[in-house]
Amino acid sequence: MENTLKTLSGVNNPKTGKSLTEENRWVNAEAKESGEIVITYKRDGISPQEKREIEDQIIEKLSDKYDSDKILVKTVSNTTETQGEAQAEAPKPTAAHASLKVGHGVNGNKKRIPGVGKVIAVSSCKGGVGKSTVAVNLALTLKRLGKKVGLLDADIYGPSLPMLLNKKGAKPEATPEKKIKPLEAYGMKFISFGLFINDNDPVIWRGPMLGGVLNQFFFDTDWGDLDYLVIDLPPGTGDTQLSLVQNTEVDGVVVVSTPQSVAVADTIKGLRMFQQVNTPIIGMVENMAYFSPEGKEEKYYIFGKDGVKNVAKDLEVDFLGSIPLEMVMREGGDSGRPYMVDDSYKDNEAFASYMDIAGKVAKMYESKGFLGKLFK
Numbered sequence: 001m002e003n004t005l006k007t008l009s010g011v012n013n014p015k016t017g018k019s020l021t022e023e024n025r026w027v028n029a030e031a032k033e034s035g036e037i038v039i040t041y042k043r044d045g046i047s048p049q050e051k052r053e054i055e056d057q058i059i060e061k062l063s064d065k066y067d068s069d070k071i072l073v074k075t076v077s078n079t080t081e082t083q084g085e086a087q088a089e090a091p092k093p094t095a096a097h098a099s100l101k102v103g104h105g106v107n108g109n110k111k112r113i114p115g116v117g118k119v120i121a122v123s124s125c126k127g128g129v130g131k132s133t134v135a136v137n138l139a140l141t142l143k144r145l146g147k148k149v150g151l152l153d154a155d156i157y158g159p160s161l162p163m164l165l166n167k168k169g170a171k172p173e174a175t176p177e178k179k180i181k182p183l184e185a186y187g188m189k190f191i192s193f194g195l196f197i198n199d200n201d202p203v204i205w206r207g208p209m210l211g212g213v214l215n216q217f218f219f220d221t222d223w224g225d226l227d228y229l230v231i232d233l234p235p236g237t238g239d240t241q242l243s244l245v246q247n248t249e250v251d252g253v254v255v256v257s258t259p260q261s262v263a264v265a266d267t268i269k270g271l272r273m274f275q276q277v278n279t280p281i282i283g284m285v286e287n288m289a290y291f292s293p294e295g296k297e298e299k300y301y302i303f304g305k306d307g308v309k310n311v312a313k314d315l316e317v318d319f320l321g322s323i324p325l326e327m328v329m330r331e332g333g334d335s336g337r338p339y340m341v342d343d344s345y346k347d348n349e350a351f352a353s354y355m356d357i358a359g360k361v362a363k364m365y366e367s368k369g370f371l372g373k374l375f376k
């Protein structure tokens with residue numbers, strides 16, 4: 001620890017030009033049995049861009065002793081990591097159904113999903129902000145960028161992928177190995193709790209069972225080879241989120257909000273939960289950012305302006321972009337033919353935003369700096 005920190009003594013905070021040692025930012029340097037080294041420092045006041053520069057410096061300084069993919073850089077913050085409380089939703093009465101097994105709930109053995117490259121969760125604090133819409137269109141945009149993409153609907157209380165992907169009523173088959181065979185829609189594999197229940201069934205599911213269902217979606221589903229698995233989460237920080245991070249390696253979280261519903265306290269709580277369990281936040285997306293009448297330049301900031309951008313800045317997470325309100329986005333959702341499926345809307349602003357956001361996400365995983373390392 002001491003030696004490693006000595007090696008790192010020349011690492012500078014790009015903002016102040018002073019070393020992290022001088023600024024008393026080092027928290028820990030821990031060599032793991034697996035051969036990895038985990039470096040932790042205090043990130044207060046440091047921007048995401050500067051964080052990346054610091055990570056690069058750390059990796060460079062340690063490159064004599066460690067392979068770059070063995071170096072994991074973590075940060076802690078006085079403002080966002082003290083006494084955070086991850087809360088669980090109260091268990092609800094059960095209405096069991098379908099060929100899903102229930103009851104082998106959260107076990108806490110974190111595993112990667114075989115064959116799946118990066119697991120990206122799309123999260124929000126509130127419902128109705130466009131999380132599912134963003135999950136589906138982000139997945140489709142990653143596919144446009146040449147990636148193999150799957151979608152997992154983890155919103156067990158209000159699954160929406162069957163509708164968004166025009167597969168309502170379809171039933172997944174079992175493979176000869178008795179795994180769940182995901183459905184295919186628009187060139188992507190997907191699975192949803194909605195495929196196992198009837199439309200009018202009450203979706204009341206006990207927290208402990210929920211983990212079991214999710215585990216089957218992760219590990220008993222034949223995902224094949226994927227570059228990305230995008231997970232559509234229910235809103236908030238409840239059982240699903242906990243079960244997700246306890247059982248699976250999540251490589252990053254995209255947080256969606258409208259400028260209005262950025263109830264800052266809620267957003268901080270949601271982010272904090274993921275940070276507490278060391279799940280990297282990829283960044284925030286501002287959905288329903290504004291509305292422009294067709295053929296007009298002016299923008300109407302119906303839900304307020306820059307709400308998400310400002311919170312991202314306060315929380316020191318990346319701002320990934322703004323998606324405007326477009327009628328065809330809603331229509332695409334309702335009709336089961338998502339916005340980003342083809343080039344129909346390629347001259348629209350939301351289309352450009354999706355391309356930009358997905359490009360940023362893919363680049364993060366492919367870059368060799370901070371995020372590339374963190375999300376190895």
Ligand SMILES: Nc1ncnc2c1ncn2[C@@H]1O[C@H](COP(=O)(O)OP(=O)(O)O)[C@@H](O)[C@H]1O
Nearest residue numbers: 127128129130131132133324325326329330333
């Ligand atoms: N940018 C947008 N422009 C127009 N409608 C949108 C946009 N984003 C989401 N919607 C619509 O808003 C509603 C809620 O979106 P949804 O993705 O279901 O939210 P959530 O998953 O957060 O509950 C849906 O009808 C969807 O089509």
Ligand SMILES: [Mg+2]
Nearest residue numbers: 131132155160
């Ligand atoms: Mg949803």
